[in-house]
Amino acid sequence: MTTKTYAGTEVTVGDDGFFTDPEQWREEMALEIARESGIDELTDRHWQVITFMRREYAEKGTGATVRVLGKTSGVGVKELYQLFPKGPAKLAARIAGIPKPRGCI
Template sequence: MPIATYAGMAVTINDEGFFEDPGQWTEAMAPEIARAQGIDELTEPHWQVIKFMRTEFAEKGTGPTVRVLGKTSGVSVKELYQLFPKGPAKMAAKIAGIPKPRGCI
C-alpha cells in the first residue's frame, strides 16, 4: 500500500489515492490533498461538501452519489461540478479521506 504524507502525517492510500483508513484523516490534510487534485483553495462551499461527505460516510458507510449531493448537501449539481471539475463525488471523497463511492448514478 502506498504511503502519502499530508499535514506532516503519514497515511495509507490506495493506488487511486483514496484513504484506506478514513480515521487517519484530519481537516488539516484537506487543503494539501485538494491542491494535488488541482483545487488551489478550498472555499466555504468546498468545505460544505467535504463535511457532508464525512457525515454521510459516517452514517451510511459509503460516500454519496452526485445526485444525492445535489439534492441534500445544499450545493446544486451545477455548482458541484464548478467546485470539483473532475467529478464531485470522486474528488470530494478523496479530499474528505473516504473511499471512492461505487454507485453508477
C-alpha cells in the same frame, strides 16, 4: 496499498489515492489533497460538501453520489461541478479522506 504524507502525517491510501482508513484524515490535510487535484483554495462551499461527505460515510459506509450530493448537501449539481471539476463525488470523497464512493469509476 501505499502511503502518502499530508500535513506531516503518513497515511495509508489505496492504489487510486483514496484513504483506506478515514480515521487518519485531519482537516489540515484537505488543502494539500485539493491542491494535488488542481483546487488551490477550499471555500466555505467546498467545506460544506466535504463535511457532508464525511457525515454520509460515517452514517452509511460510503460517500454520496453526485445525484445525492446535488439533492441533499445544499449545493446544486451545477455548482458541484464548478467546485470539484474532475468529478464532484469522487474528488470530494478523496479530499474528505474517505474511500471512493460506490458507483464511481
